[in-house]
Amino acid sequence: MNISVFLPLLLVMAFTTYLVRALPFTLFRRRITNARVKAFFDLIPYTVLSAMTFPAILYATDSLPAACAGLVVALVLSFFEKSLLTVALGACMSTLAATVVMMLIQKG
Amino acid sequence: MGDLAEKNQKASVPAADNGGTFHEGLKDGLAIGLGYLSVSFSFGILAVASGLSWWQAVLVSLTNITSAGQVAGVGIMSASGGLIEMMISQIVINMRYSLMAISLTQKTDGSMTAVKRALLAYGLTDEIFGVAVSKDHKVGAKYFFGLTILPVTGWVSGTLLGAVLGGIFPDFLTNALAVGIYGMFISIVIPKAKHSRMILICAVIACAISCLFFYVPWLKAHVSSGFAIIIAAVVAALAGVFFFPHYDETGKEAA
Numbered sequence: 001m002n003i004s005v006f007l008p009l010l011l012v013m014a015f016t017t018y019l020v021r022a023l024p025f026t027l028f029r030r031r032i033t034n035a036r037v038k039a040f041f042d043l044i045p046y047t048v049l050s051a052m053t054f055p056a057i058l059y060a061t062d063s064l065p066a067a068c069a070g071l072v073v074a075l076v077l078s079f080f081e082k083s084l085l086t087v088a089l090g091a092c093m094s095t096l097a098a099t100v101v102m103m104l105i106q107k108g
Numbered sequence: 109m110g111d112l113a114e115k116n117q118k119a120s121v122p123a124a125d126n127g128g129t130f131h132e133g134l135k136d137g138l139a140i141g142l143g144y145l146s147v148s149f150s151f152g153i154l155a156v157a158s159g160l161s162w163w164q165a166v167l168v169s170l171t172n173i174t175s176a177g178q179v180a181g182v183g184i185m186s187a188s189g190g191l192i193e194m195m196i197s198q199i200v201i202n203m204r205y206s207l208m209a210i211s212l213t214q215k216t217d218g219s220m221t222a223v224k225r226a227l228l229a230y231g232l233t234d235e236i237f238g239v240a241v242s243k244d245h246k247v248g249a250k251y252f253f254g255l256t257i258l259p260v261t262g263w264v265s266g267t268l269l270g271a272v273l274g275g276i277f278p279d280f281l282t283n284a285l286a287v288g289i290y291g292m293f294i295s296i297v298i299p300k301a302k303h304s305r306m307i308l309i310c311a312v313i314a315c316a317i318s319c320l321f322f323y324v325p326w327l328k329a330h331v332s333s334g335f336a337i338i339i340a341a342v343v344a345a346l347a348g349v350f351f352f353p354h355y356d357e358t359g360k361e362a363a
Contacts, residue, residue, distance in 0.1 A: 001159050001160050001161065001164055001185065001186070005185070005188050006160070006164055006185060008191060009181070009184065009185050009189070009191065009194050010164075010167060010168060010171065010185075012191045012194045012195050012198075013168070013171070013172060013177075013181045013194050013198055014171035014172055016194070016195045016198040016199055016202075017171075017172050017173075017174060017177055017198050017202050017205075018229070018230060020198070020199060020202045020203060020205050020206055021202070021205045021206070021209055021229040021230070021232045022209075022225070022226050022229035022230070023206070023209075024206045024209040024210050024213075025209035025210075025212065025213060025225050025226075025228075025229040025232065026222055026225045026226045026229065028209070028210050028213045029213065031214065032214055036349045038214070039306075039348065039349045039352070040345050040346065040348075040349050041207070041210060041211040041214060042211070042214075043306070043307065043310050043344070043345040043348045043349070044207050044208065044211050044341060044342075044345050045208065045211060045237060045238050045241050045242075045296075046296075046297050046300060046301070046307050046310060046311050046314075047310050047311065047313070047314040047340065047341040047342075047344040047345045047348075048204050048207070048208070048234060048314075048337060048341040049234065049238055049293040049296055049297050050293075050297055050310075050311040050312075050314035050315050050318070050340075050341075050344070051314040051315065051317065051318040051336070051337045051340035051341050051344070052234065052290075052293060052318075052337055053290045053293040053294060053297075053315075054315040054318055054319065055315075055318065055319050055322050055323075056290065056318075056322075056333075057287060057290035060283065060286045060287045060290060061280070061283035061284060061286070061287060062279065062280070062283060066284070067287060070284075070287040070290075070291065071287075071290075071294075073291075074290070074291040074294040074295065075294060075298060077295070078294050078295040078297075078298035078299060079298055079299075079302060081299045081302075082295070083139070083295075084136075084139035084140070084239070084292055084295045084296070085138060085139035085142065086295075087291045087292065087294060087295035088139055088142065088143050088288040088289070088291040088292045088295065089142075089288065089291075090291065091287050091288055091290065091291025091294070092146075092284055092285055092287055092288040092291065095283075095284040095287040096280075096281070096284035099280045099283070099284055100280075103280070
């Protein structure tokens with residue numbers, strides 16, 4: 001890509017993304033004391049991650065059954081409070097295994 | 109003298125304990141780094157397919173450290189879009205980081221000075237935030253710095269690998285790796301949801317709203333995925349605050 005097109009867009013993109021993170025992180029110094037407001041900000045991480053995961057995980061691969069396998073394994077492993085890495089690898093491996101099985105079924 | 113040393117000891121040890129150590133952060137970042145390696149691999153492939161050279165793809169990852177925003181940004185670049193369009197799209201898609209940043213300020217300890225906050229904000233991503241807030245101790249500057257190193261390394265090197273080697277790997281392999289990032293999200297939410305009915309209900313509501321934006325054709329066509337996430341997350345969290353007014357800061361419902 002031509003640098004004269006790329007560079008201005010990159011700078012605007014990077015600067016905007018940085019400010020969206022840095023301004024509130026640097027300037028917001030108060031302790032939130034209002035119980036409801038505090039509860040809201042305590043909940044945000046979990047609602048953000050939930051919204052990002054579902055239903056997007058179902059379409060992360062070309063095969064819905066394979067993605068479901070990954071989802072179920074991740075749910076079970078995390079229910080038993082396994083480590084982040086274990087859950088992530090378990091989800092990858094089961095998706096991969098299910099994908100291979102699906103490919104074999106389609107071939108045969 | 110001995111008195112003073114003892115005082116220092118007392119003052120410094122709990123502070124370090126409270127905020128977590130650099131090493132602990134590094135360790136917690138490993139899983140995120142591995143997950144990012146696979147996701148950014150896909151991004152590297154996409155960026156090159158959109159007309160960027162390998163070093164341009166790497167530069168985008170190095171300066172942004174965000175998945176959805178970069179995918180949208182590369183789309184705008186390949187269409188030679190406007191600077192205002194780029195700015196607005198990044199604000200909308202990445203606005204969730206502002207919410208997370210405010211949420212995280214409630215958990216940071218005294219080691220987070222204004223300058224350190226300004227520097228460390230660079231590495232604030234969904235997963236890093238998710239891990240940092242799930243700790244049972246405060247978040248110190250050293251811990252947070254350690255936490256960001258491997259994910260940033262994984263994100264940038266994965267982009268490089270994808271941009272250079274993308275065509276060589278079969279699709280089913282890279283696709284399976286992409287599921288890992290969602291596995292990571294799940295491993296952050298489920299253990300908390302198990303112990304708090306409020307978090308469980310809010311997570312389910314967030315998923316339901318997210319499905320609406322995904323499956324209702326009009327919504328899917330008119331609302332970007334970044335904005336859909338913000339709406340789903342904010343509405344679900346507000347619903348939680350509304351339904352559980354007696355929620356207290358220990359994370360358990362008082363009434």
